[in-house]
Amino acid sequence: GESVGLHLPTLSVQEGDNSIINCAYSNSASDYFIWYKQESGKGPQFIIDIRSNMDKRQGQRVTVLLNKTVKHLSLQIAATQPGDSAVYFCAENGAGSYQLTFGKGTKLSVIP
Amino acid sequence: DSGVTQTPKHLITATGQRVTLRCSPRSGDLSVYWYQQSLDQGLQFLIHYYNGEERAKGNILERFSAQQFPDLHSELNLSSLELGDSALYFCASSVWGTRDNEQFFGPGTRLTVL
Numbered sequence: 001g002e003s004v005g006l007h008l009p010t011l012s013v014q015e016g017d018n019s020i021i022n023c024a025y026s027n028s029a030s031d032y033f034i035w036y037k038q039e040s041g042k043g044p045q046f047i048i049d050i051r052s053n054m055d056k057r058q059g060q061r062v063t064v065l066l067n068k069t070v071k072h073l074s075l076q077i078a079a080t081q082p083g084d085s086a087v088y089f090c091a092e093n094g095a096g097s098y099q100l101t102f103g104k105g106t107k108l109s110v111i112p
Numbered sequence: 113d114s115g116v117t118q119t120p121k122h123l124i125t126a127t128g129q130r131v132t133l134r135c136s137p138r139s140g141d142l143s144v145y146w147y148q149q150s151l152d153q154g155l156q157f158l159i160h161y162y163n164g165e166e167r168a169k170g171n172i173l174e175r176f177s178a179q180q181f182p183d184l185h186s187e188l189n190l191s192s193l194e195l196g197d198s199a200l201y202f203c204a205s206s207v208w209g210t211r212d213n214e215q216f217f218g219p220g221t222r223l224t225v226l
């Protein structure tokens with residue numbers, strides 16, 4: 001399948017454990033954040049989003065935490081499954097901008 | 113399957129050539145976005161069209177151009193190709209053109225410039 005080939009940070013977790021993927025952003029004007037999952041050979045897929053007026057948002061097995069003070073975003077995946085193996089990107093969107101700025105990505109590998 | 117289609121899946125061409133990448137958005141989506149994913153730059157926004165009109169430009173080179181047609185499909189034209197243009201090119205679509213509108217990505221076109 002296709003792969004990006006970047007020298008990405010890699011996180012290896014045991015199946016069933018929780019995963020935490022971190023992302024630092026630089027634009028203090030960003031007020032909307034999204035996590036994407038990209039499996040090999042596919043385009044990015046929306047996972048969850050959060051606006052800057054929130055600190056935490058939960059989805060199905062996923063939680064996004066936003067710390068605006070230190071410009072940090074994290075994605076927590078509960079009970080990680082082999083199907084969660086992918087590259088995860090955070091993206092930010094500044095006020096008044098239609099442009100999404102993507103982070104470099106983290107490769108999550110789930111050990112069965 | 114996101115509902116966004118892109119053709120071709122793979123494209124191999126030579127430096128100096130011109131290629132056209134095609135994107136069909138999800139049914140009903142008015143916005144189309146183009147992104148480039150390369151080895152050294154990650155995923156970068158190129159351009160956004162909404163209902164046939166250019167809405168925003170990102171890091172798109174002057175050698176690249178795009179348009180969205182009345183039937184809402186979009187084409188990305190890359191000319192005077194260089195080795196560094198080798199990348200995955202993704203198209204995404206959303207219902208509207210607002211910032212918090214979920215974008216659905218296509219499977220991408222892998223461009224190789226030799």
